[in-house]
Every structure is written in C-alpha cells, then in structure tokens.
Amino acid sequence: MELFWLMLVAAVMIVIQALVFGRPSLARVHYERKLSRNRCHAGEEVEMIEVLENGRALPLPWLRLEAMLPIAFQFAGTTDTVISEGTVYQNHNSLFSLGRHTRIVRRHHMVCRQRGSFRMESALMTTGDLFGLARASRPVQVRIQMMVYPAYVPVQYMPEAYHSWQGDIETRRWINEDPFLITGVREYRTGDPMNQVHWRATARTGQLQVFQHGYSADPEVMILLNIELSEQMWSIVTEPVVAEYAISCAATAAADLIGRGMKAGFGHNAIMPSEDEADARIWPAYGSEQLTVILQSMAELQLRVRRPFPQFLHSLLADEQKQKLDILIITPHYSAAMRTEVGKLEQAGSRVSILPVPGVEELKHVVS
Numbered sequence: 001m002e003l004f005w006l007m008l009v010a011a012v013m014i015v016i017q018a019l020v021f022g023r024p025s026l027a028r029v030h031y032e033r034k035l036s037r038n039r040c041h042a043g044e045e046v047e048m049i050e051v052l053e054n055g056r057a058l059p060l061p062w063l064r065l066e067a068m069l070p071i072a073f074q075f076a077g078t079t080d081t082v083i084s085e086g087t088v089y090q091n092h093n094s095l096f097s098l099g100r101h102t103r104i105v106r107r108h109h110m111v112c113r114q115r116g117s118f119r120m121e122s123a124l125m126t127t128g129d130l131f132g133l134a135r136a137s138r139p140v141q142v143r144i145q146m147m148v149y150p151a152y153v154p155v156q157y158m159p160e161a162y163h164s165w166q167g168d169i170e171t172r173r174w175i176n177e178d179p180f181l182i183t184g185v186r187e188y189r190t191g192d193p194m195n196q197v198h199w200r201a202t203a204r205t206g207q208l209q210v211f212q213h214g215y216s217a218d219p220e221v222m223i224l225l226n227i228e229l230s231e232q233m234w235s236i237v238t239e240p241v242v243a244e245y246a247i248s249c250a251a252t253a254a255a256d257l258i259g260r261g262m263k264a265g266f267g268h269n270a271i272m273p274s275e276d277e278a279d280a281r282i283w284p285a286y287g288s289e290q291l292t293v294i295l296q297s298m299a300e301l302q303l304r305v306r307r308p309f310p311q312f313l314h315s316l317l318a319d320e321q322k323q324k325l326d327i328l329i330i331t332p333h334y335s336a337a338m339r340t341e342v343g344k345l346e347q348a349g350s351r352v353s354i355l356p357v358p359g360v361e362e363l364k365h366v367v368s
Helices: 002-020 160-172 199-205 240-259 288-300 309-318 336-347 360-367
Strands: 029-035 039-041 045-054 060-070 073-075 081-085 089-098 102-112 116-128 135-149 176-187 209-216 220-225 263-268 281-285 302-305 326-331 351-356
Touching (some): 029 116, 045 060, 160 240, 220 240, 220 309, 240 263, 240 326, 240 360, 263 309, 281 288, 309 336, 326 336
Parallel strands (some): 039 135
Antiparallel strands (some): 029 045, 060 089, 060 116
C-alpha cells in the first residue's frame, strides 16, 4: 500500500513538473542575435553575439537552440554547439540550461569565407520537462543581413599588366584640363567657346582673351568585368576560382583609384539581384560612398552570365556622354568579337586597356 501511494505521489509530481516546465516555459524567454558589423571583406573575422534571457522565476532544465546559417561563415568550435555542415547552409545546435532571472551572452567568432549578400532570418528555441513528457518550441525572427565584399588582392599578386596600366593612369592624370580650375588668361584661339572669354582682360589688352584652365586629377575610369571564361561559355561559371580572382582584382583597382583621388566606376555582365540593365553600370564618381556602392554591387553579383560580354560593351556606346572614358577590361579571355567592340569604343573617344586574368593552373603559381 505504501508503495502504491509512493508511486502515485511520484506520478503526480512528474505531471506537475511537466505542466510547469512544458508549454508556458518559453513565454518570457528572450533571444537576440546581432553582429559586431554588417559589412566586411572576404577573409575577415566578425563576431556574432547571442543574448538569451530567462524572465521567469523558474529555471529551464534544458534549452536547445537551433539556427540555420550560411556555409560561407566558418565558426570556431565550441563545447556547447554541434555544427552540421551542408552545401549551402550549416545547422548549429546548442544545448544548455538557463537559470531563473538569468541573462547570458554568447560570443562566436566567425570568418567570412565567401563574397556575397547573406541573410540570417530565424532561430528555433525548444525546451521541456526533465522526463520528456512535455515540450515547447518557439521560432524567433532575427532578420540580419551580412554583406561580404570581395577580398582585395595584394599588389604583388595583381596581374603584371595592371602595374603598367596603373603607371600610365598616374602619368596622364595631370594632363586633363579642369574647367573649374582657372590659373590666368591667355589669347583667344580658334575653337575656344565664347563663354570662356575674359571681357575685362580683353578690354585692358585690346585683344580677345579667354580664361586659362589648370590641370587636375580627372581621369574617369570605368572598370569592366567579364565573367565569361571563354567565348563558348553559356551560363554558369565552371571555374569559380578564376571568376572570384577577377572580381577581387576589380575591387582592388576601384579602391586604389578612389583612394588616390580619381573617379572610378564599375560594370559587369553577370546575373544580379535587379533585372534593370542600368544597375549593371555604375558610372565613375569620387569618394568613399562611390566605393561602397561598387563593392556592394560586386558582393551581390552571381557567377552566372547575364549577357555575352561583346553585347555589354556595345551597350556602352548608347550613352554619348559616357563614351570618352578610361576603360579597364578585366577578362579571362579576349575574343575577336570583343576586339571589334573595343575598337568602336576607342573610335568614340575612350581609351581601353585589357587586364588578362590567369587560368586555374596559373593562379596556383600566383598565390603559392
């Protein structure tokens, strides 16, 4: 009889604890996830911070936290987290207890291995009683976006043609006349516009005089990226290492130009989030904001061909105001069709330089 009552009391206690630690357990549990920064370059480290807070007067015997995160993030191993990696995502599964009125902060160091725009949108919290009779789960929306820019290429690893092109740009940057920089007056020459006439100097000298303009760093450089590995390639890039190296070269060139006070722009023939063709061209401009726009475009482009590169080059001729540019084409190949379009661009007044991208085997020697 005593055994019966003991078992009955035990059963009642088990039911009570199941009710206490079951469904209502997560009602006052708060979860937050944030990043130390939302933008970085591939290869850089970012800290992911998780905050868990139990607002109840009772502890949680166990709490499991699950999250699906992009495979592009490499996390350092921890004792309380099991990581299962797939081809696109990795599953993080953590199991621990949480005391009453307790707030814990968990910090994870991760390396952003790949360029891209990544979203982390939700996590799943699960808890229950000590005997597994009751269980409660609650999804939590976090909605974090991480923008990973392409890594910069060290100068010594840039293609040899880049160094000669860089020297040529540096030499020519001082021979462009600046219409806003006036250094004096000179005699009128045939072809000078009448709005440049300096009337006071003309009256003083008795001969027609015009403003003398100085020279400044004014080249407008358009960096064009071709992700086609060959003229016969269809859609998906079959050698991502080559394409990613080309993107990094384009990012390095843009950062170098803007850092030295020159205008830089960017264009490409890859698939992008927007379907508007105009978004594939960022016209040259100055400043750090322009570099941010360019790097974001590079982060978001996909390794799939949107249109053949000769067609993309031909589209640049449609805007007459944008024809006289310094164009740097970064490409794994240089076909006859591309040569034809380059010739048209040069006839329209642009200066075009080609930066050939090494193949897979050559890249092994470049970075070794």
